[in-house]
Amino acid sequence: MAVMNIREAINKTLMDEMERDSNIIVLGEDVVGGAGTAGGQEAIGGIWGTTPGLYAKFGADRVIDTPISESAIIGAAAGAALAGKRPVAELMFADFVGVSLDQLWNQMAKFRYMFGGKTKCPAVVRLIYGAGMNAAAQHSQSVYAMLTSMPGLKVVLPATPADAKGLLTEALRGDDPVMFFEHKALYGVKGEVPDGEYRQRFGEARMVREGGDVTVVTCGRMVGFGEKAADKLAADGIGVDLIDLRTTSPLDEEAILDSVEATGRLVVVDESPPRCSLAADISAIVASKAFTSLKAPPAMITGPHSPIPFARELERAWVPSPQKIEDAVRQVLAFR
């Protein structure tokens, strides 16, 4: 196993998969960088550093710098996928879903169904998401809940380098449109990554740790926060079942319900506003399918019903924290 960070795992997976399958193309803003400048091509390799080297290896026909034109990027990915390619489109910030939503929601998500199951649209959209960099209200959001609500899309959120490789490989081998969420604050997270062919099935949550007292369900950056909280709770003898969903569509309901049936207590941690959120969704599923197992009302740790603010103090107040998770666990345990 090699040790690498999530950024490197994504770059290497793209490199390996493009080598394997000549139908894979990459497109997005500045995925190469430098076109039309005095400095020349490959100026940046994506502002997140996830696509360097691809252009040098695979050329301009397969690694395509686009104008700032998100509807065209996602629409072109949809059309290229219908036409038999496997496009990987980058949305530099997941927030830009707003300007390209029709192509995701009314188009690629629905083709297969509307066209009677006779088409497939194997497009991967990489959405860089999340708070933690003081990027304020239009560059910090976690829009996975909105896309999870859309039938036809799969939604994937790796929290580790190994999952980044396994889930991206799976996305590129599958035949459905995949929304691949990369948290901007997780790119530097290091970990062991299996060598060679490595695929992680969708809809299979990861039990990060088993503690037996409270079930904490989360994804993405909040997994690490959950681990910090669990460490502190463990010191007081409180055991947490920490579940990293890996994918929110499909959702591993079984892993959640099995754990809640054993613990009777649920905390959902979700880096988004509370309404119509992943936290609300999972709480509803548990309330309706494991009602008799519950010993306390499900707790939802989310941001407030507000946009994400800029100032450090305000952003910190907005985002769920290890402390808030720890407090929530203690509260659901205290419920009688």
Next chain:
Amino acid sequence: MQLSRDDLVGAYRRMAIIRKFEERLHDEIKTGEIAGFTHLYCGQEAAAVGVCDHLDTEDLIVSTHRGHGHCIAKGCDVKGMMKEIYGRRDGLCKGRGGSMHIADLSVGMLGANGIVGAGAPQAVGAAIAAKLDGKGKVAIAFSGDGACNQGTTFEAMNLAVVVKAPAIFVFENNHYSEHTGVDYAVGTNKDIASRAEAFGMKAWRANGCDYFDTYETMRELLDYVRAGNGPAAIELDTERFYGHFEGDPQRYRGKGELDRLWEERDCLKAFRAKVSEAKLLDLKLLDEVDAEVAQLIEEAVSEARAAPAPDPAHVAEDVYVDY
């Protein structure tokens, strides 16, 4: 290159099928048997057929909400389409799509689309794919004068020029964006082709009610695009003989306007006049084609009416390939 006798008869047949298909729908919709919204292509037949007669199944098209004509011109099965519009299990899309969402990738028809302007970026993606395959294939976005005002269309034209994709933007200007006139809604002196030119591509203009003008202009355009010169556009001046959707009272029409259009701008009438004057075809032969087409549409409707409805148990199938 002169069109052969078979080419001419074929072109007429395809236009006549579209005309009869749509006229029959116009009548059948009044019976209440067909659900939903239907947008008829009558009046624009020469546009779809004049464009698609140059294409084979590996050339790709994306269509619009007014898509029946494009589907038929590209080779979709007429009976399968009728069943689809009737919402039948064995419709081209299993009754899941309906009039606005007919697709058949086996003939290079990537889909009609209920969202105005959504198809253009998809055509660019398909053209990027075609360029990568290197077989000289093209991808065509049919758009109307309504879609020419959508940002997606602008973005698509710019991206196509930037990546030099073999994408073709066919703007069918039927002078009405739904219920609003093109004179009002298109700011650039009503000149849609000039917009494409402004994005840096070559654009042509043709009479979309004249099969021969459309066909010959498209030949020139396709030679240019297939030679690797990047995208191109064409504005076809055409007419919509019915409303925006079936049931549209068309109060925006001028006095006597529709009568004049049927009289002066009917592409089928013009086709017959032209081949007859030039002594290319005997009109009796075209009458026979009309009779065959009438029979085909009659069968399509009676088969669609008799066809089984979809099973509600299958309502959530085919959302994913694998979930």
